Amino acid sequence: MIIDKDSRPKDTVYYISGCILATLRSKSAEVDSLFELIRNKYNDSLEYSIFLLALDFLFLINKIEISEKGVLKCISNG
Numbered sequence: 001m002i003i004d005k006d007s008r009p010k011d012t013v014y015y016i017s018g019c020i021l022a023t024l025r026s027k028s029a030e031v032d033s034l035f036e037l038i039r040n041k042y043n044d045s046l047e048y049s050i051f052l053l054a055l056d057f058l059f060l061i062n063k064i065e066i067s068e069k070g071v072l073k074c075i076s077n078g
């Protein structure tokens with residue numbers, strides 16, 4: 001579920017997706033290091049499963065891509 005009415009906003013896939021996009025706009029990152037960056041900057045109680053759902057969501061709406069080496073980057077909208 002993208003938004004759950006019973007959870008804290010910072011624990012939602014939608015919020016974490018925004019955090020991921022904000023981070024990837026400034027630099028590319030590998031999945032594990034991106035998880036640590038997001039966790040340290042935005043939500044220290046972030047669950048890995050929610051993080052992965054947020055990555056899936058962003059990939060499905062064509063906002064991020066992953067290289068063959070496993071590096072994530074934001075897709076330019078221009």
